Amino acid sequence: MIKLGVNIDHVATLRQARREDFPSPLKAASVCEKAGADSITAHLREDRRHIQDKDIFDLKESLRTRLNFEMAACDEIVQIAVKVQPHSVCVVPEKRQEVTTEGGLDVASQKKSLSETVKKLKDAGIVVSMFVDPEIKQIEACADIKADAIEIHTGKYARLFKTNFQELNEELEKIKQAAVFASQHNLIFNAGHGLDYQNVSQICEIKNLNELNIGFSIMAKALFDGMENAVKEMKDILSKY
Numbered sequence: 446m447i448k449l450g451v452n453i454d455h456v457a458t459l460r461q462a463r464r465e466d467f468p469s470p471l472k473a474a475s476v477c478e479k480a481g482a483d484s485i486t487a488h489l490r491e492d493r494r495h496i497q498d499k500d501i502f503d504l505k506e507s508l509r510t511r512l513n514f515e516m517a518a519c520d521e522i523v524q525i526a527v528k529v530q531p532h533s534v535c536v537v538p539e540k541r542q543e544v545t546t547e548g549g550l551d552v553a554s555q556k557k558s559l560s561e562t563v564k565k566l567k568d569a570g571i572v573v574s575m576f577v578d579p580e581i582k583q584i585e586a587c588a589d590i591k592a593d594a595i596e597i598h599t600g601k602y603a604r605l606f607k608t609n610f611q612e613l614n615e616e617l618e619k620i621k622q623a624a625v626f627a628s629q630h631n632l633i634f635n636a637g638h639g640l641d642y643q644n645v646s647q648i649c650e651i652k653n654l655n656e657l658n659i660g661f662s663i664m665a666k667a668l669f670d671g672m673e674n675a676v677k678e679m680k681d682i683l684s685k686y
């Protein structure tokens with residue numbers, strides 16, 4: 446069955462909007478786990494706009510499932526990851542001005558430095574995933590630098606789902622080919638970004654899909670239906686595949 450990782454950054458975004466000590470991302474993670482989440486994702490950004498260092502250490506202590514630590518490949522954050530020892534990390538590109546992670550990491554043009562990052566993290570016993578666009582060149586580079594997994598950026602797919610059916614099918618085809626290529630190179634295949642209750646089904650049909658990381662749509666639904674229901678509803682969709 447396809448696993449569901451729930452991204453709880455959005456709870457920290459709400460807390461930081463008032464610099465309060467609530468709502469608690471830890472409590473959110475616990476509710477998500479009880480509702481069936483298979484893992485919890487949190488992104489410690491360099492600008493600390495939502496998740497804070499303490500959140501990451503506390504999550505590692507309290508989670509009953511797995512912590513997937515999203516991070517930029519910079520020395521400061523790599524050192525924190527090695528200390529925290531999450532089950533996995535997902536290496537993402539990071540720009541200060543962006544609202545959210547806008548595109549995949551350009552692994553192909555940074556193979557030397559990223560292979561050192563991957564080695565440090567793997568030596569610490571952490572499963573290493575790279576967040577990339579569905580491009581064969583990028584996935585090949587992930588295999589070359591000995592990453593364990595890739596997470597395909599589905600943001601473009603999600604945008605086209607609302608706007609352009611023709612281009613949507615082309616993007617979906619690229620994601621399918623990425624999945625085949627990843628499995629030929631023994632890379633675990635995950636996906637995420639912009640996925641919601643409507644657009645997730647076509648992604649679920651892709652063979653070899655291991656885990657989806659979903660945040661915004663689940664938290665938006667949680668506002669009205671409660672977090673437990675929001676997670677359960679997404680799990681129900683995934684369980685059909």
Ligand code: PXP
Nearest residue numbers: 546576637638639658659660661
């Ligand atoms: N995966 C990665 C690597 C991300 O950066 C994000 C956004 O933080 C997600 C998944 C979840 O995206 P969304 O919040 O749009 O579901």
